[in-house]
Amino acid sequence: MGGTSVCRVSVIATESLSKRYPRVTALDRLTVDIGPGVTGLVGANGAGKSTLIKILLGLAPASEGSAAVLGKDTAREGAAIREQVGYMPEHDCLPPDVSATEFVVHMARMSGLPSTAARERTADTLRHVGLYEERYRPMGGYSTGMKQRVKLAQALVHDPKLVLLDEPTNGLDPAGRDEMLGLIRRVHTDFGISVLVTSHLLGELERTSDHIVVIDGGKLLKSQSTRSFTQTTTTLLIEVTDSDAHPDGADALRTALTAAGVTPVAEPDSTPGAARLVVVEADEERVYDTVRDTVADLGLGMVRMEQRRHRIAEVFQENRTEAAS
Numbered sequence: 001m002g003g004t005s006v007c008r009v010s011v012i013a014t015e016s017l018s019k020r021y022p023r024v025t026a027l028d029r030l031t032v033d034i035g036p037g038v039t040g041l042v043g044a045n046g047a048g049k050s051t052l053i054k055i056l057l058g059l060a061p062a063s064e065g066s067a068a069v070l071g072k073d074t075a076r077e078g079a080a081i082r083e084q085v086g087y088m089p090e091h092d093c094l095p096p097d098v099s100a101t102e103f104v105v106h107m108a109r110m111s112g113l114p115s116t117a118a119r120e121r122t123a124d125t126l127r128h129v130g131l132y133e134e135r136y137r138p139m140g141g142y143s144t145g146m147k148q149r150v151k152l153a154q155a156l157v158h159d160p161k162l163v164l165l166d167e168p169t170n171g172l173d174p175a176g177r178d179e180m181l182g183l184i185r186r187v188h189t190d191f192g193i194s195v196l197v198t199s200h201l202l203g204e205l206e207r208t209s210d211h212i213v214v215i216d217g218g219k220l221l222k223s224q225s226t227r228s229f230t231q232t233t234t235t236l237l238i239e240v241t242d243s244d245a246h247p248d249g250a251d252a253l254r255t256a257l258t259a260a261g262v263t264p265v266a267e268p269d270s271t272p273g274a275a276r277l278v279v280v281e282a283d284e285e286r287v288y289d290t291v292r293d294t295v296a297d298l299g300l301g302m303v304r305m306e307q308r309r310h311r312i313a314e315v316f317q318e319n320r321t322e323a324a325s
């Protein structure tokens with residue numbers, strides 16, 4: 001081995017990990033290596049996400065293979081792992097007649113923090129997740145979003161190195177989901193804590209995660225950086241200004257491009273700002289020149305011209321088709 005190779009730290013590493021229940025194989029020879037940062041674990045319901053989390057926490061034994069978290073073996077060092085790892089379970093598990101403060105202090109004490117430190121850390125983490133006066137009220141009266149925040153706070157209170165978040169956006173409306181994803185991102189950027197976050201929704205992890213792992217039927221489909229997942233396509237997105245001569249610049253450009261032999265393709269209405277986007281297939285170099293020349297000839301300003309990125313959902317679809325064939 002050369003001395004120049006970069007030593008990448010594994011936060012989570014599994015080696016041919018399998019978990020078989022009497023009727024179902026929940027994990028099937030899963031080998032994956034996850035580094036620091038935010039990692040999205042994506043899979044449909046029943047793909048094996050929760051099972052993997054329980055094994056990583058040392059709470060369930062594997063049937064075969066091995067797993068290590070922060071360099072510790074999940075089969076032998078579960079307690080040591082749980083000291084350094086926070087866990088946000090999927091289902092509602094909060095006692096209704098207790099306040100968020102009482103609950104999170106209790107969880108902090110359970111993790112071994114002394115009383116004063118537990119109170120201070122509780123106040124800090126509840127503030128981080130955006131719970132203020134409500135934190136003294138019984139949790140039975142909380143909205144789903146507030147309950148999810150308390151669950152996140154208790155996962156962070158003992159200052160772990162890694163948190164495992166099982167479907168943290170479950171039951172939230174789109175605005176609540178965005179807020180939760182923002183909070184999760186900040187767990188890493190503000191505190192340097194690594195995150196493994198599961199979801200059955202691919203799109204939402206696209207923005208939040210540095211790395212994506214996709215599992216299906218307990219098998220690994222893909223594990224790679226979000227950036228390489230969303231690699232560029234040959235589709236070109238163009239946005240131009242309007243002018244006095246062309247009050248609808250995009251429309252004028254579409255007409256002129258068609259006349260120049262580059263026919264724009266339709267953009268789904270669901271794309272934000274679709275009406276202002278001109279979309280062409282740039283499968284040949286000359287298309288770029290034609291676009292630039294046409295925009296200049298019309299006297300319009302170029303706001304942007306960029307290659308579209310793949311959506312993760314498309315990559316996942318391709319993989320499923322490959323796996324099925």
Ligand SMILES: Nc1ncnc2c1ncn2[C@@H]1O[C@H](COP(=O)(O)OP(=O)(O)OP(=O)(O)O)[C@@H](O)[C@H]1O
Nearest residue numbers: 021022024026043044045046047048049050051052
């Ligand atoms: N204790 C158990 N006994 C038997 N089968 C189980 C057990 N726990 C999970 N399973 C099965 O293992 C498979 C994987 O379940 P798991 O909960 O890990 O999936 P998941 O990806 O987390 O899905 P979900 O989001 O629905 O929880 C499923 O078919 C599930 O029914």
